[in-house]
Amino acid sequence: MTLNKKLLIITSVILLLLLAIGFFVQCKMLQFEHQQQQRVLLNKSTQFIKVALIPYIEIGDTQGIEGTLDVIFDGKYHQKIEITTFPLDEIFTRTSRLTSSQAPAWFTGLGLFPQLTSQASVMVHSEAFGDFEVGRVELTNNPASAYNELWGEVSKLFILYLTTFIVCVVLFFIIYNLNFRSLIRLRDSAIRCQKSNDGSNIELPKESDLKPIAQTINALSTQLKVYLDGKSKQIEDLYKMAYEDSTSGLGNRDYFISQVKEWIAEDGVGGMMIISIDILDEIYQKDGFMARDQFLKSIGETLQLQLKPYDRHEVARFSDTEFAILIPGVNQQELLNIAENLNGNISNILVNPLSAPRIISTIGAAMRTDQESLPELLSTADQALLKARMDHLEIYIKEDKSQEQLGRFEWKRIIETAINQQQIHFYIQPVFAIDQKTRLHTELFSYIDDGQKTYSAGEFMPAVEQFRLGDKLDQHILEHLIPLLESHPEMNFALNWSRTAITNEKFCAWIIQTLIQNKGLAKRLCFEIQESVLLKASDRIQNTLEELRAHGYMWGIDQFGRHLHATDYLKRLHPDYVKIDHTFTKMLVKDINDTTCLSAICDIAHGAGARAIVTQIESQAVLDSLKGLPIDGYQGYINPPHPLK
Template sequence: MTLYRQLLLWMLVVLFLLISAVFTIQFNTTKSYLIEQQSTELNNVVNSIGFALSPYLKEKDFISAESVINATFDSGYYSQVKLTLLDSNKEIIRQYPQRIDNIPDWFQSLIQIKAITQTTTLTSGWLQLANLTVISSPVSAYIQLWKATIQLVLGFITSLLLTAIVLSLVLNKVLRPLKQIQKSAQEIAHNHFTDPLPTPHTRELSDLVIAFNSMNTQLQQHFEQQAQEADTLRIRAYQDPVSGLANRSYLMTKLKSWLLHKPTGGIILLKSDAIEDNYQQSGYEKGDKLVQKLTNHLKELSTDNVTIARLNQSEFMLIAPNASEDELMDTARSMLHMTSELNSDPLGIAPLQAAVGIVMCSDTLTITALLAHADNAVNKARHEIKEPIALLEINEKKTTPAIGKQQWKILVDEAIANNLIHFTFQKAIDANNAVIHKEMFAYIKKGQQCFNAGQFLSAIEKLNEGTKFDCYIIDTLFNQLVGKTESVPIAINITQSSINDTGFIRWLNSKLQACSEMKQHVLFELPEICFIKNINNTSLLCEIIRNNGFKFGIDNYGHNFSSIGYLNKLRPSYVKLDFSYTSQLDNQVKTDVLESITRSANNLSVLTIASRVETIEQKDKLTQLQIQGFQGYVTDQLVNGK
């Protein structure tokens, strides 16, 4: 029970006791007064009738005597009148009905008002004429006492209600600062920090609010400092300080992981002679400005799959898994166009001081060979007449023709129309090998061929066709889960194009409202790039998901080298760390970065899940670094081995 209710309840109890005491005193006083009034009236009427009856009795005029009795005792205040003549023992008796209407029987049985009997001897001088006995009637006293009781009860109930309303308003106003402290304390318990509370006028509460505001500010600063430290460590280990892009170390980690998993797609190496010349001729300050100008444009090409890094002063590399030759050529031209803007050539006739080399990847390549081929491609591009772009094809055994974006779109539309989309699931487990959730992966099976989502998602994303695919996936999964009691939630990945589609957001809101029973069985996983590039639409989608009782997580957390401060604002249920942070656990600097990032998320009660965990040893090391969830090859191995 809340303090407000306890205080109000006890005040009302005390008030009720006081009112009950006043009611009892007033009730007994009224009752005593009515009994005394009944006795007084009886005494008066008996004394007065004696004088009226004596002359008639002396003259033996009994008819007149009866008339006097009937006239005197005609009201309902008496139950019986008995006149006994002493000389002849003749009696005159009058009985009056005792009917009490509109008074409950329980009241009469609970409240006892006894009839009063009074007897007197009528005389004429020294001569005794008759005995007069009068018995009063308690009916009038009952009626008056019942009316008085009703008035008292109504008056006291009204007073009690009015007092309760006034007390509730007063207590609510007095305890409002305390309620604000309680609400803010609950928010802080979930690591949600609020604005400072206004200082109340009550001395005790004023001191409490001042102390609470100070504690709230200190905790908020502590969490912000931790987030800043995590960002600082991450920048030192993985980010180029000038461009803000990934550095060579991070790029090597990405390339190593990419080449180990049957890579498709390719890399693009951009060499800017303009930047190199400015460093040599004008110094670092001007060269850094050109780098920053170029990277502001290059960041527009970044997605959750695409990694952009700065190799040295004037070289930039882009990794594009699952990209086709045409897509790489389009991206290379975009990069070349961005580089052309560095030239101060308003007429556009000066030669372009840049070259771009493209290398299609092969599973037989090493990192050293891949970088060497990229350098060769750049050198080859310098000799191109039309545009300084060269594409180097390494995979000579390739027999499958490349599929373009429009072909992928046609294939996806056909798969949706003919239900050719199938699903696989990968479990995410905790440190005790208990399943947290299952992530759903879609693939298209057409005839004997299978196409995983990584092959076609980037193509339909570029065509802004992800919404249709996401709607189909959500509809299909919800229909499959109807009537089932799935104990493990299923995570659905949402594409970036859907998050930026207001029509999809409205559709999803209606879908979630209509399927509220699914909130325990379905999670939504959003790519981190959306929190960087499209924070407004992403915040709206997160709010809709949360308001409907569903939960969401962030995929590829930490991939885009932005501040992680958005965690405190949006509060996802979990984050899946980019595998680059969890793949080199023997490097102490990178381990410190991972531990700092994980601590920042854990302090906000956000579950951290490591992706691509391949071995039990890797899982054990990650557990020591406070990682709470694991997903990868080791997952099925541990779950099935239990």
């Protein structure tokens, strides 16, 4: 609750209490006045009736008494009149039938006006006996009239007080808003500053007591930006030291192996090649290390440029004269075409067109089509490289004769059939809070089972992206999940969006409409997007992510930290959580005491208001080493995936 609202509520409550006390006092005063009026009217009426009846009682005129009573008895104010005549020994009575009141029953039930009775003796004078009593008048009032009059006055008084209260509250609201305008601007500026985290200063207010607050916020904002920028630079430097070859600008051997391990863990298919450039030693001996390093840098730039069209490719300097490349989702012919292009572009860097032709680079390649492990894949590629050297070939691909490779259009058919015939199934893996007690969510992994063979996501996702089937696949998965979540309230899932789905405007419009229609699932369904997708299309999908947040849905970033040079998108998008790339966990596995990088990247996530979740936690020892670090959750094979039944 804002200070403005709190003060308005407190002031309104105090005003309400004061008005209630005033209203109560005035009501009691009005009640007392009407009681006094009732008594005075009753006494006057009694005396008037007594005087009017003396002549008739004195002579014993019964008809005169009856006629007088009929004329002077007012049923509006009197409930009952009783005349007793001693000479006639008769009692004359009149009773009012007007007992109902216009006031509500609960009001008359308060007993504000007790029934009053007044008596008076009728006295006459004679010379023989003096003054003697000849009759008695007894008059009872009717409180209905008093209730009616008091109810009318109280109603008007209540309306007056209520109007006064409403007018005062409105005036208080206007006055507080006018006086708190600077504070509200200061608050809004502080919120914008918090969301942007860019160190921008907020405007200083005119009020002298608010200026120090604004100046303090500006100072803290600047310090926070310097701190986060320093952390980002520190992580980037440490990351480069651990995983980057400074000469070529590519990843090093450790980086390449960690990426291949992740790809294999996802049951990925595709090709790997090792490029050997033996002429590097010749360049070093002839022109020195500077010429060699320049050639290495040119090779690195060429490889990155040529491989840019291929999603999730990895390229690294594997040794002094060798480069390793991983290209998921390609078949053998595509891998051969890529290798030929790479060889040609590497040769163009160095070879003079007029010089005699010679082999500049030799490529050995291998395909992963089944369950080959990392050592098997590296050994196959190394054997292919050895074969190319022995046979003086530029390229040699080790063929897999054990099974037939599926072509691109065959993969397309398998995927479309799986979507149309309900052949998409799921594995699930829990994500726990670091206390190991609270389950944050459950990540969903899809696979295809056509009844004869099972295909993992690592096998068919390259074709999904290539043929832009991501929107159809993700729509099918979400349509399957919604009824599942509705029938199982204990479930909650995180769904990975494919690149071609989240960048498709029609799909984004459909998913927003679908999620709005199912707002009850907002706390049980979240979405994940790969960091590489955000870097390429953050502007296009920002509106979609903002709408998700507006309707209560959470989203996170997968593989966070692979692109430390470009984390500015965090300041605009504000994810709910990030899943830190497994390479940072691998640093911890190598040295369980080296937590610098992991702590720093968690600080960057927290600076953007996101929870930090580490991935690929495979042992209790690694999990125990995370205690005390600024980590919110973990995921990995310590809790392995299992089928969703």
